[in-house]
Amino acid sequence: METTLIFLKPDAVQRGLIGSIVGRFEAKGLTFVGMKLMNVPKDLAEKHYAEHQGKPFYDGLIAFVTSSPVFVMAIRGVNAVAVCRTLIGATNGQKADPGTIRGDFGMSGGYNMIHGSDSLESAERELALWFDDGELATIDKTLDQWVYDPSDLK
Ligand SMILES: Nc1nc2c(ncn2[C@@H]2O[C@H](COP(=O)(O)OP(=O)(O)O)[C@@H](O)[C@H]2O)c(=O)[nH]1
Numbered sequence: 001m002e003t004t005l006i007f008l009k010p011d012a013v014q015r016g017l018i019g020s021i022v023g024r025f026e027a028k029g030l031t032f033v034g035m036k037l038m039n040v041p042k043d044l045a046e047k048h049y050a051e052h053q054g055k056p057f058y059d060g061l062i063a064f065v066t067s068s069p070v071f072v073m074a075i076r077g078v079n080a081v082a083v084c085r086t087l088i089g090a091t092n093g094q095k096a097d098p099g100t101i102r103g104d105f106g107m108s109g110g111y112n113m114i115h116g117s118d119s120l121e122s123a124e125r126e127l128a129l130w131f132d133d134g135e136l137a138t139i140d141k142t143l144d145q146w147v148y149d150p151s152d153l154k
């Protein structure tokens, strides 16, 4: 099992897409262990996007994610990091495949609605940034026995 850090960016929250997007992760069979709506302090945005510092879009990106609330989630599942990235789709909504969140809901490369950790290492770093120790829920998801076959869970 992996846990990944997902957040819906201000455009998704303002456009009323929280339910539609969250529903996709829920329908997929993934498990939510953290969820919250929050305004993003500038220092958190800067730490989160540190790898992009110095790029042409960086200042606009920080201004964007701090402009209005985001909806943050910690999502668990087998291979959750890669599975969530697949559900999210390519960075630019004009190029993202239909069926993906960015492919179905957006038209922009910057206002692309959603962030998802790109590796297990990033997920661990980002979960520690966005959630406090002990903030994530412990859940015995009995339905997992119908989402996964026994070999998926070994
Ligand atoms: N305006 C603009 N924003 C970008 C561009 N590339 C990346 N971004 C923004 O920066 C975020 C982080 O970039 P990246 O890690 O490459 O993409 P992601 O992992 O698919 O979210 C993206 O989700 C976009 O919001 C770009 O070329 N132009």
Ligand SMILES: [Mg+2]
Pocket: 118
């Ligand atoms: Mg990225």
